[in-house]
Amino acid sequence: MSVVTDVPADGEGSGPARFSGRQLRELLADDQWLDELVDRADEGGVALTGPGGFLPEMIKAVLERACPLS
Numbered sequence: 001m002s003v004v005t006d007v008p009a010d011g012e013g014s015g016p017a018r019f020s021g022r023q024l025r026e027l028l029a030d031d032q033w034l035d036e037l038v039d040r041a042d043e044g045g046v047a048l049t050g051p052g053g054f055l056p057e058m059i060k061a062v063l064e065r066a067c068p069l070s
Contacts, residue, residue, distance in 0.1 A: 037054075041054050
């Protein structure tokens with residue numbers, strides 16, 4: 001099942017859904033999950049930003065999947 005094609009953002013029922021970045025983030029990562037993520041990073045002593053931080057590592061992982069090397 002593909003999230004992007006199963007839940008149309010505009011309420012229409014045909015064709016692939018189009019989401020804004022915010023809509024997709026809210027669909028895939030709700031506020032409760034984000035709060036838990038921040039709490040766990042804090043508890044584990046992991047910085048959210050900067051070298052070795054969680055967000056740079058998350059961005060890197062997403063980009064590597066979106067743009068695989070041949």
